[in-house]
Amino acid sequence: MTGTLSESARDRQKMIEENLGLVHSCAHRFKGRGIEYDDLFQAGCMGLVKACDAFDFSRGVRFSTYAVPVILGEMRRLFRDGGTVKVSRSLKELSLRVVRGREQLAVRLGRDPTIEELAEELGLTREEVVEALNVSAPPLSLTVSSEEGETQIDLPVQSPEDIRGTRWQDWEHLLQEIVLHSSYEAVILDVGDGIEEVFQILDLCTRVYVPVRDDIIDGDRAATEEELHSKREAALRRSEQRALLRSLAQLRAETGAELVLLSGDIFDSDRTWPETEDALRLALAEMEVPVFIAPGNHDFFRLGGRWQRLALPENVHVFTSPRLEAVELPEKGVRVWGAAFTDTVSGPLLADFRVPEAGDALELMCLHGEVGVPGSRYDPISEAELARSGMAYIALGHAHAFSGLRRAGDSFYAWPGCPEGRGFDETGDKGVIIADAEPGNVSARFVPVCTRRYEVLHADAAELESFRLPEGAERNIYKVIVEGETDSPPDLTALRRALEDGCFALRLRDETRLRRDVWARAEEDSLRGAFLRRLRAKYDAAADDAEREAITRAVRWGLAALDGGEEAEAI
Numbered sequence: 006m007t008g009t010l011s012e013s014a015r016d017r018q019k020m021i022e023e024n025l026g027l028v029h030s031c032a033h034r035f036k037g038r039g040i041e042y043d044d045l046f047q048a049g050c051m052g053l054v055k056a057c058d059a060f061d062f063s064r065g066v067r068f069s070t071y072a073v074p075v076i077l078g079e080m081r082r083l084f085r086d087g088g089t090v091k092v093s094r095s096l097k098e099l100s101l102r103v104v105r106g107r108e109q110l111a112v113r114l115g116r117d118p119t120i121e122e123l124a125e126e127l128g129l130t131r132e133e134v135v136e137a138l139n140v141s142a143p144p145l146s147l148t149v150s151s152e153e154g155e156t157q158i159d160l161p162v163q164s165p166e167d168i169r170g171t172r173w174q175d176w177e178h179l180l181q182e183i184v185l186h187s188s189y190e191a192v193i194l195d196v197g198d199g200i201e202e203v204f205q206i207l208d209l210c211t212r213v214y215v216p217v218r219d220d221i222i223d224g225d226r227a228a229t230e231e232e233l234h235s236k237r238e239a240a241l242r243r244s245e246q247r248a249l250l251r252s253l254a255q256l257r258a259e260t261g262a263e264l265v266l267l268s269g270d271i272f273d274s275d276r277t278w279p280e281t282e283d284a285l286r287l288a289l290a291e292m293e294v295p296v297f298i299a300p301g302n303h304d305f306f307r308l309g310g311r312w313q314r315l316a317l318p319e320n321v322h323v324f325t326s327p328r329l330e331a332v333e334l335p336e337k338g339v340r341v342w343g344a345a346f347t348d349t350v351s352g353p354l355l356a357d358f359r360v361p362e363a364g365d366a367l368e369l370m371c372l373h374g375e376v377g378v379p380g381s382r383y384d385p386i387s388e389a390e391l392a393r394s395g396m397a398y399i400a401l402g403h404a405h406a407f408s409g410l411r412r413a414g415d416s417f418y419a420w421p422g423c424p425e426g427r428g429f430d431e432t433g434d435k436g437v438i439i440a441d442a443e444p445g446n447v448s449a450r451f452v453p454v455c456t457r458r459y460e461v462l463h464a465d466a467a468e469l470e471s472f473r474l475p476e477g478a479e480r481n482i483y484k485v486i487v488e489g490e491t492d493s494p495p496d497l498t499a500l501r502r503a504l505e506d507g508c509f510a511l512r513l514r515d516e517t518r519l520r521r522d523v524w525a526r527a528e529e530d531s532l533r534g535a536f537l538r539r540l541r542a543k544y545d546a547a548a549d550d551a552e553r554e555a556i557t558r559a560v561r562w563g564l565a566a567l568d569g570g571e572e573a574e575a576i
Contacts, residue, residue, distance in 0.1 A: 021050075027053065048079045099136075100137040107123055258293070260439050270303040271285070277311070289317060301346050306323065327354060340367070342396070355386050359394065398440060425454075432460055462474070478508045483511050485511065485512070489518075492519070
């Protein structure tokens with residue numbers, strides 16, 4: 006008996022065949038990560054079939070936007086299941102418990118826990134924790150397809166026991182292989198006492214996190230310990246920033262926002278981690294509404310650049326021209342305008358622009374630039390240009406602090422700053438703007454979304470013993486500047502010990518001045534003496550302490566000039 010495919014079955018088969026390119030594209034992202042390409046492709050095909058069966062054409066979303074996350078999910082499932090090597094259900098459950106415990110403990114500690122800390126927290130043996138983590142992690146020993154003309158990569162380590170027993174002669178080769186051939190953000194090596202050898206070649210450990218035992222670190226290694234902590238902090242911050250992308254998608258869903266406007270500098274440079282790009286793609290797809298991006302001076306648009314190679318989901322529109330252009334959204338009654346930086350600098354993008362007098366659409370704009378800075382190299386914008394534009398609301402980028410909602414004529418504008426601080430020039434709460442806009446009326450509120458805040462504190466050298474971090478400091482990053490006059494340099498080591506467990510990260514800066522008698526040479530028969538006598542008379546006649554302090558600072562400034570400027574920076 007011969008059967009024939011129904012029309013719906015033929016359509017389904019055609020849809021699958023026409024989109025096999027999506028599977029190949031997704032599979033290439035995971036090449037060289039320990040699972041054969043054929044296995045990745047097979048898992049991706051399963052995801053493609055699931056996407057075809059579940060896709061709802063009535064939602065108005067392109068099939069590729071829906072299918073790619075499903076395909077990637079099936080491939081990631083392959084890694085979670087250990088590829089073609091199957092793991093018992095009990096060990097998988099233990100692995101999930103350990104991974105969750107590690108994440109929770111990392112939040113409490115403000116750093117990644119060691120194996121010993123994790124074992125104690127979960128009531129497990131050290132060996133059980135290591136085995137569970139090995140189950141959850143993709144393999145490091147890789148076999149690369151011979152089709153690419155590459156050879157097998159053999160790491161000289163197969164187990165935690167082998168790692169701890171690695172000879173010092175092999176450490177350099179081991180770390181070089183990991184750095185060169187691993188695409189992971191961090192590789193965790195439980196090296197035991199082998200930490201001594203790792204310190205000797207620390208420059209190779211950029212992407213290798215080695216848990217450090219306190220009893221191994223001595224005074225000579227203090228700087229090295231701090232360097233390792235900094236690298237761990239940086240890796241954790243990158244992870245948190247990727248998680249932030251997903252949280253922004255969740256915030257969009259919670260608020261019911263119908264559009265997302267991103268006004269540039271999503272990236273700092275053209276070099277980014279592949280994991281960050283993957284996280285961005287996934288988050289933008291999860292927005293599920295139109296997303297508009299106006300590239301800025303750090304992530305400017307260029308032919309063949311990032312914005313063309315990223316393969317962003319279909320709900321994302323990237324402006325690519327320095328000339329303002331519009332995208333019509335008739336179903337929403339909205340028209341979105343935007344322009345792109347095409348280099349690290351830009352001339353005026355809004356100059357001489359006025360919205361056409363046509364239609365009843367709500368006019369919105371997404372633009373990177375500076376307001377009120379004539380001659381700026383970063384798209385200088387004037388209040389008059391904003392008022393003349395005819396926009397209901399202009400979402401601006403470039404400034405790294407929330408501006409508040411502002412108005413120029415009938416146009417409203419604001420910039421939110423960055424959603425996550427990245428240094429001590431970006432202190433305080435960071436977040437996004439949720440705006441409700443209609444012609445002639447816009448309301449906006451600032452929503453903090455940052456995981457951690459950067460803060461700068463000032464400490465009086467005379468009161469260091471009583472100095473404490475503020476309430477709720479545990480998750481934040483602090484720079485403490487020690488100031489004032491002292492008879493001897495402050496004990497910053499003791500201050501660090503007192504403070505560092507109370508926050509995520511700590512930086513200390515000594516800006517104290519050694520105490521000196523500024524009037525000591527007032528009786529000299531010299532220009533310096535005459536200067537001091539004149540100021541001393543003013544000091545003695547001063548009405549209050551504030552005036553005396555001002556005169557003292559003037560004296561120090563004058564002496565700095567007379568003595569060659571040795572105190573000029575301190576004043």
